[in-house]
Amino acid sequence: MIFATVGTQLPFPRLIDALAALAPGLGEEIVAQTGPATPEETARWGALTLAPALTPAEFEARFAAARIVVAHAGIGTILSAKRLGRPLVLLPRRAALGEHRNDHQMATARQVAEFPGVHVAWEASDLAPLLARTDLEPASAAPSPSAEKLIARLRAFIAG
Amino acid sequence: MKKRVLAVASGGGHWQQMMLLRPAFEGMQVFYLTTLPGLPEQFGAAPAAIVPDANRNERVATLRSALAIFLRLLRFRPHVVISTGALPGVIALALGRLVGARTIWVDSVANAEEMSMSGRLARRFAHLWLSQWAHVAKAEGAEYAGAVL
Numbered sequence: 001m002i003f004a005t006v007g008t009q010l011p012f013p014r015l016i017d018a019l020a021a022l023a024p025g026l027g028e029e030i031v032a033q034t035g036p037a038t039p040e041e042t043a044r045w046g047a048l049t050l051a052p053a054l055t056p057a058e059f060e061a062r063f064a065a066a067r068i069v070v071a072h073a074g075i076g077t078i079l080s081a082k083r084l085g086r087p088l089v090l091l092p093r094r095a096a097l098g099e100h101r102n103d104h105q106m107a108t109a110r111q112v113a114e115f116p117g118v119h120v121a122w123e124a125s126d127l128a129p130l131l132a133r134t135d136l137e138p139a140s141a142a143p144s145p146s147a148e149k150l151i152a153r154l155r156a157f158i159a160g
Numbered sequence: 161m162k163k164r165v166l167a168v169a170s171g172g173g174h175w176q177q178m179m180l181l182r183p184a185f186e187g188m189q190v191f192y193l194t195t196l197p198g199l200p201e202q203f204g205a206a207p208a209a210i211v212p213d214a215n216r217n218e219r220v221a222t223l224r225s226a227l228a229i230f231l232r233l234l235r236f237r238p239h240v241v242i243s244t245g246a247l248p249g250v251i252a253l254a255l256g257r258l259v260g261a262r263t264i265w266v267d268s269v270a271n272a273e274e275m276s277m278s279g280r281l282a283r284r285f286a287h288l289w290l291s292q293w294a295h296v297a298k299a300e301g302a303e304y305a306g307a308v309l
Contacts, residue, residue: 075270078309079176104272107293111272112309143308147180150266150292150306154184157264157288158163158240 002131003066004032004048005059007074011035012099015072015091016045018124023047026131031062060084068136070127073105073120078112078139087136091121116140162189166238166261168229168252170213171196173270174245179203180308181244181266191236193229195248214247226251233259244268246278253285264288267296269307275300 004019006012016034023030024047031049034041042050054062063069064084071077073092081088092109093099113120117139121127130136143151165188169178175194182190182205192200192208200208209232214225229252233241241256242264243249253263265286267279272293275283283289283302290305291297297304 075268075309076173076176079173079180083176102273104270107272108269108309111307115309143180143183146306147308148306150290150308151181151184153290153305154181154242154264154266155186157262158165158184158188158242 001062001066002026002028002030002068002070003062004030004034004070005063005077006033006035006072007077008035008053010093010100011037012072012091012093013041014097014099014124015070016041016048018091018127019070020045020047022128022131025128028067031066033059033062068131070131072099073109073112075108078108078118081117081139082141085117085138085141087117087119087138089119089121089127089130089136091124091127115144162187163240164189164191164236164238166191166193166233166236166241166252166256168193168241168243168249170194170246170248171199174243174249174268175199175203177244177266177268177308178242179205181242191232191238193232193248193252211248214251216247222247222251226255230255233261240264242266243282245276247281250278250282250285253282257285262287265290267291267302269293269309271296275302 033051068087070089073090092105095103109120112118117137169175192205195213197210211228212225214222238261241261244266245268263286265282269292289302291302292307294304
């Protein structure tokens with residue numbers, strides 16, 4: 001099962017449209033947390049299992065059970081992938097397409113693109129080859145070198 | 161003597177980031193404050209207490225939050241108060257200074273473009289004022305020391 005999530009704040013039809021187009025070829029259930037969807041979108045996304053809103057427990061269960069999680073480049077999603085150890089594919093939102101107020105998701109994606117288990121689709125067309133792969137490594141719960149540095153700084157300050 | 165650290169984070173992403181910073185408190189006496197019942201148990205963070213959430217538009221809720229934080233400060237007497245946000249964390253830093261604590265603000269990693277509004281409020285109360293983005297830290301006059309990501 002592939003689990004897609006767009007977070008709780010804004011819709012992200014570019015991601016859901018791309019997944020709906022890929023679904024028939026993948027032959028694998030795609031569960032999509034979409035946020036509120038119009039009737040027209042619901043009809044257009046018929047190839048997906050739609051879950052507009054999920055409770056935290058439902059969200060976590062689907063996230064943990066997924067072969068791959070596909071998502072916007074939200075901090076909560078990245079932290080969840082690390083905690084739950086799932087392979088993560090990110091499509092960052094772009095301000096120019098009206099998907100967020102600024103391009104902070106592009107900055108986030110650049111920051112995490114080299115992390116183990118995090119794979120960035122810079123364009124929607126990058127999704128197909130990533131989702132076809134069966135060898136995507138899971139995100140790692142281990143602190144990144146950057147997190148280790150921050151923790152060391154805090155320890156030093158608290159001790160001093 | 162073990163250092164006493166009061167760690168304050170609102171529910172959601174702020175709390176998740178505080179949980180990732182827990183190795184910084186190893187061997188110390190930590191007390192967690194958050195706004196969402198159930199969160200500390202879910203993450204095995206103890207001892208902990210829930211305080212009312214605060215936001216700029218609700219004065220009464222903010223005063224109740226401040227009172228709960230102040231009472232906890234008086235009981236726990238932390239050496240250090242640390243917050244990842246949001247507004248209850250700013251209150252904790254401000255009141256923490258009143259009781260002689262050193263204070264740390266770690267601005268949420270979600271703020272990749274500029275310091276959060278809470279972060280800007282926290283500046284005057286924070287002995288250590290951190291952004292988790294190097295370019296934001298540089299532009300705002302904060303320190304960059306890494307990020308939870």
